[in-house]
Amino acid sequence: MKNNxxxxxxxxxxxxxxxxxxxSDRPKYFGxxxxxxxxxxxxxxxxxxxxxxxxxxVARKFGVTKGAVSKAIKKLEKKGLVxxxxxxxxxxxxxxxxxxxxxxxxxxxxxxxxxxxxDMVSYLSSxxxxxxxxxxxxxxxxxxxxERHI
Numbered sequence: 001m002k003n004n005x006x007x008x009x010x011x012x013x014x015x016x017x018x019x020x021x022x023x024s025d026r027p028k029y030f031g032x033x034x035x036x037x038x039x040x041x042x043x044x045x046x047x048x049x050x051x052x053x054x055x056x057x058v059a060r061k062f063g064v065t066k067g068a069v070s071k072a073i074k075k076l077e078k079k080g081l082v083x084x085x086x087x088x089x090x091x092x093x094x095x096x097x098x099x100x101x102x103x104x105x106x107x108x109x110x111x112x113x114x115x116x117x118x119d120m121v122s123y124l125s126s127x128x129x130x131x132x133x134x135x136x137x138x139x140x141x142x143x144x145x146x147e148r149h150i
Contacts, residue, residue, distance in 0.1 A: 031108035048106035
């Protein structure tokens, strides 16, 4: 019996990964006049949640290279969603912040998740600390597995 349950969980996880992968290449507008891809909106989300980040801090939060983030930031800058400014404390470092258009996309993204994720948030809120620990461990292991498949 336990073996069937394990297979069911693995199958559901793989289905989730496939759905996420399939949806990741479809851009949305998030209340703006430009297409914004999934990776881009999540960069905007990190910048919106953290005022005046250095590009290296954005890279650290995503676990990617500074060069990869710099490239993405240039695209977002061309779309008018972010702006780069020189750090007043250390003028050799560049800070990134949302423009008004970027803030509009950030807020639309927040509303999107508020609407579509409320069932999951409610479910997670109903779990005990022990159940959350089990989920947390599962997600850590799933992320490690995903890293090996990259």
